[in-house]
Amino acid sequence: MLEVQNLSMRFGGLLAVDQVSLDVQEHEIVAIIGPNGAGKTTVFNCMSGFYKPTGGKILFEGREIQGKPDYKISRLGLVRTFQHVRLFGRMTVVENLLVAQHRHLNTNLLSGILKTPNYREREQKSLDRAAYWLNRVGLMDMANREAGNLAYGQQRRLEIARCMVTEPKLLMLDEPAAGLNPAETKDLNQLIISLKEDYNVSVVLIEHDMSLVMDISDRINVINQGRPLASGTPDEIRRNDDVIKAYLGEA
Amino acid sequence: MAAHNLKHALFCAIVTLVISYPILGFNLESQGTSVILEGAKTSTVIGVLLAAVIVFLFQLFRDNVMGSLRQLPAVNPLANRKPMEQSRRLKLESALLTLMVIGALIWPFIASRGAVDLATLVLIYIMLALGLNVVVGLAGLLDLGYVAFYAVGAYTFALLSQYYGVSFWFALPIGALLAALFGLVLGFPVLRLRGDYLAIVTLGFGEIIRILLNNMTSLTGGPNGIGGIPDPTLFGMEFGRRVKEEGNTSFHETFGIAYSSEHKVIFLYLIALVLAVITAIAIRRLMRMPVGRAWEALREDEIAAKSLGLSRTAVKLSAFTIGAFFAGFAGTVFASKQGFISPESFVFLESAIILAIVVLGGMGSQMGVILAAIAVTILPELAREFSEYRMLIFGAAMVLMMVWRPQGLMPMRRIHIELKPQE
Numbered sequence: 001m002l003e004v005q006n007l008s009m010r011f012g013g014l015l016a017v018d019q020v021s022l023d024v025q026e027h028e029i030v031a032i033i034g035p036n037g038a039g040k041t042t043v044f045n046c047m048s049g050f051y052k053p054t055g056g057k058i059l060f061e062g063r064e065i066q067g068k069p070d071y072k073i074s075r076l077g078l079v080r081t082f083q084h085v086r087l088f089g090r091m092t093v094v095e096n097l098l099v100a101q102h103r104h105l106n107t108n109l110l111s112g113i114l115k116t117p118n119y120r121e122r123e124q125k126s127l128d129r130a131a132y133w134l135n136r137v138g139l140m141d142m143a144n145r146e147a148g149n150l151a152y153g154q155q156r157r158l159e160i161a162r163c164m165v166t167e168p169k170l171l172m173l174d175e176p177a178a179g180l181n182p183a184e185t186k187d188l189n190q191l192i193i194s195l196k197e198d199y200n201v202s203v204v205l206i207e208h209d210m211s212l213v214m215d216i217s218d219r220i221n222v223i224n225q226g227r228p229l230a231s232g233t234p235d236e237i238r239r240n241d242d243v244i245k246a247y248l249g250e251a
Numbered sequence: 252m253a254a255h256n257l258k259h260a261l262f263c264a265i266v267t268l269v270i271s272y273p274i275l276g277f278n279l280e281s282q283g284t285s286v287i288l289e290g291a292k293t294s295t296v297i298g299v300l301l302a303a304v305i306v307f308l309f310q311l312f313r314d315n316v317m318g319s320l321r322q323l324p325a326v327n328p329l330a331n332r333k334p335m336e337q338s339r340r341l342k343l344e345s346a347l348l349t350l351m352v353i354g355a356l357i358w359p360f361i362a363s364r365g366a367v368d369l370a371t372l373v374l375i376y377i378m379l380a381l382g383l384n385v386v387v388g389l390a391g392l393l394d395l396g397y398v399a400f401y402a403v404g405a406y407t408f409a410l411l412s413q414y415y416g417v418s419f420w421f422a423l424p425i426g427a428l429l430a431a432l433f434g435l436v437l438g439f440p441v442l443r444l445r446g447d448y449l450a451i452v453t454l455g456f457g458e459i460i461r462i463l464l465n466n467m468t469s470l471t472g473g474p475n476g477i478g479g480i481p482d483p484t485l486f487g488m489e490f491g492r493r494v495k496e497e498g499n500t501s502f503h504e505t506f507g508i509a510y511s512s513e514h515k516v517i518f519l520y521l522i523a524l525v526l527a528v529i530t531a532i533a534i535r536r537l538m539r540m541p542v543g544r545a546w547e548a549l550r551e552d553e554i555a556a557k558s559l560g561l562s563r564t565a566v567k568l569s570a571f572t573i574g575a576f577f578a579g580f581a582g583t584v585f586a587s588k589q590g591f592i593s594p595e596s597f598v599f600l601e602s603a604i605i606l607a608i609v610v611l612g613g614m615g616s617q618m619g620v621i622l623a624a625i626a627v628t629i630l631p632e633l634a635r636e637f638s639e640y641r642m643l644i645f646g647a648a649m650v651l652m653m654v655w656r657p658q659g660l661m662p663m664r665r666i667h668i669e670l671k672p673q674e
Contacts, residue, residue: 048558074560082558088551091544094668099548100559102541112540113533131670144667166559 001026001061001202002047002078002170008055009042016042018226019056024170029196029203031213033237034223035247040206041083043223044174047204048080049073060170075103077169081176083206085155089148093139093158096147097130100162126165133161137191153184160191164199171195173205177212185212192216214238222247260310264303271299355524359517367513367520369632371588374523375581377624378530380608381617382577385534387606388615388663389543390570391550393450395602396437396457400430400575402597404582406464409477409592419483423583430579431572433460438571442564445553457602464594476593480586482515483522490515523584530577531617537573538617539666546570547615607645611652613659622660 002024009017017039024030032040046053049070058066065073074080088096111119134140137157142150147158156176163171176192177185193216195201207213213220213234220237222229224246230237237243276296278289290296309316359367379401386394407426411417417425441452464471471477482490488502492510502518503510537543545566548556557563586592604627612623631641652659 050554050558070557071560071562074558079560080558082555086552086555086558088548088555090551091547092665092668094670095544095547095665098541098668099544099556099561102545103560109537109540109542112542113536115536127668127670134670140670143670144665146665162559 002204003059004043004047004056005059006056007043007046007053007058009046009051010054016226017046020223020228022221022231024202024204026202027196027200028218029192029205029216031217031220032204032206032223033208033213033220033247034229038223039226040223041174044080044172044206048078048172074166078172079163079166079168080172081159081163081174083174083178085152085159087147087155087158090146092144093134093147093150094130094143096158096162097133097165098126100165101126101129103166129165133165137161152179156180156188157191164195168201170202170204173203175206175208177207177209185209188212189216256311260307263310264307267303267306268299271302275299352528359520364513364516367516369629371520371523373625373628374520374527375585375588376605376608376628377527377621378577378581379605380612380620380624381530381534382574382581383605384609384615384617384620385537385546386570386574387609389538389550390546390567392567392570393446394453394574395450395606396453396455397574397578397605398597398599398601399457399460400433400578401582401585401601402460402464403430403433404579405586405592405596406471407579408583408586409480410471412481413477419481419583419587423580426583427576427579430582431576434571434575435568438568442567454599457599461594461597464597474593476591478591480590480592482590483519483587485518490518519588526580526584530580531621535617542569607649611649611660613662615663616659616661619659619661
């Protein structure tokens with residue numbers, strides 16, 4: 001469903017990403033791992049349209065999307081989260097989820113000002129969807145709190161819920177477990193698997209927490225210094241000598 | 252008392268002296284053709300010295316003074332009560348608002364002519380501030396040239412009536428739409444700008460419009476302005492003593508009452524009131540619609556908003572356009588109220604005042620902005636004797652607000668959304 005071919009990204013003299021290829025099939029969780037500064041997030045930024053890659057192709061459901069503006073890519077169903085949580089801090093939790101559904105509520109100004117029945121119906125639907133996902137990530141009690149006041153773990157979950165209400169096909173998570181305690185990581189683990197199993201969403205994630213990566217990934221891509229180092233199933237990666245040398249460390 | 256307190260207090264006192272003595276302590280007297288410098292009266296000098304001493308003492312004992320101030324029993328008995336329940340508060344609020352509007356409808360018939368005239372001005376400022384609130388408070392785009400759209404609305408009506416004899420009611424939507432178009436046009440070049448840079452460009456835009464109006468003498472009459480702008484009519488009834496336009500009737504003759512110049516003032520007030528209420532309701536609705544939430548999302552985090560599929564272009568342009576639209580409304584009413592407009596009415600100071608209203612009221616809060624508009628417009632009128640110090644008082648009020656209530660008179664409250672529990 002997503003195919004990245006020979007992606008390169010150059011910032012002036014620095015080649016941050018060099019000939020990286022990866023692919024994501026439907027119903028699959030793919031992890032990207034690598035040491036700090038390896039270029040993982042740059043790959044993400046290229047895929048989500050924040051950067052215009054200097055070389056290579058990105059195909060999403062057969063269509064080339066490299067260089068498209070970010071908001072258009074996300075409308076295709078390719079939605080991401082951020083390494084540092086980016087919520088709309090002074091808006092409430094529900095409002096965060098409603099903003100994300102603007103496309104489901106795509107009505108003209110007049111029908112909204114006049115509150116036509118059609119508009120009300122759509123609004124109710126998006127409220128229901130928001131309620132469903134709040135329930136799903138356990139934030140129902142926080143619905144009318146300002147998002148910026150939530151605990152860090154809750155903010156993380158809210159960010160995922162905010163992506164999910166857009167009904168994406170492919171979810172890109174940038175270090176979703178960063179800053180979470182072991183219990184929270186375990187919950188997250190289950191949440192991500194359920195996204196795949198119950199909602200049929202493919203997931204690409206960048207993560208440093210190896211237990212999470214090894215547990216849930218179907219396949220893993222390792223990047224080192226901007227270059228692809230290895231790819232394969234968790235077991236293959238665990239046994240790969242190059243990966244152990246570069247990243248996992250010798251036990 | 253620590254030594255640094257003393258040092259600080261001395262420094263403050265000296266600054267007070269340095270600033271105030273040259274300004275207040277000397278007088279320029281003209282003797283024949285030459286101007287000579289004279290020392291001021293002893294009382295002024297003593298006043299300046301006294302001020303310095305007061306500053307010194309206050310700074311010296313600042314910690315004590317502020318500390319004891321804090322220990323005063325809460326002056327406001329309502330400060331510690333529990334927040335009201337959501338549903339009750341909403342009911343109370345809507346009841347209060349309805350009462351206010353009804354009161355505002357009845358009020359002009361008992362108030363004096365001057366008061367009604369001033370109230371019309373207040374309503375115009377409310378419209379302007381509500382419009383700017385969309386741009387600055389909700390979308391977070393600092394617009395220092397907002398008065399340009401106000402000018403576009405006013406000049407649209409003035410020019411249309413002068414050259415084509417268009418009436419108020421036709422000019423009203425045209426003025427608003429043209430202002431909105433200007434908002435759209437300004438929006439394009441500033442799409443990528445934020446914060447200070449945006450402020451500078453919008454400031455420039457405001458000046459461009461004003462200078463253009465000043466210099467296109469053949470069209471706009473330049474600094475002489477445009478006069479003879481007609482009053483609005485009520486279903487073809489004019490409010491003048493004599494009918495100016497063929498085919499119209501006059502208001503007092505139709506109803507068989509004696510002519511009074513107050514009719515016109517009250518009528519204008521009512522028009523402004525209706526338009527202000529429409530503005531408030533429309534923007535209130537917009538705030539709760541996807542487009543309103545998109546404005547706020549863009550203010551909060553542009554990157555996250557884009558990653559969720561919001562188009563920065565569309566969101567920013569819609570904020571500029573809708574904000575400008577209501578400024579156009581206000582401009583048309585203003586032109587009709589004054590009967591005469593010139594570029595003088597649309598200087599940067601106007602933009603600054605409207606922005607000050609929004610900031611004082613509380614960014615994004617409608618009630619706050621309305622209250623601040625009333626306060627900022629009426630207070631200078633009440634304090635006419637101090638008119639020389641108007642800007643000084645204004646500045647001091649702004650500083651005090653920033654110290655004590657940086658979030659504004661009535662900070663924006665989030666809307667509580669009831670969710671149905673899902674299975």
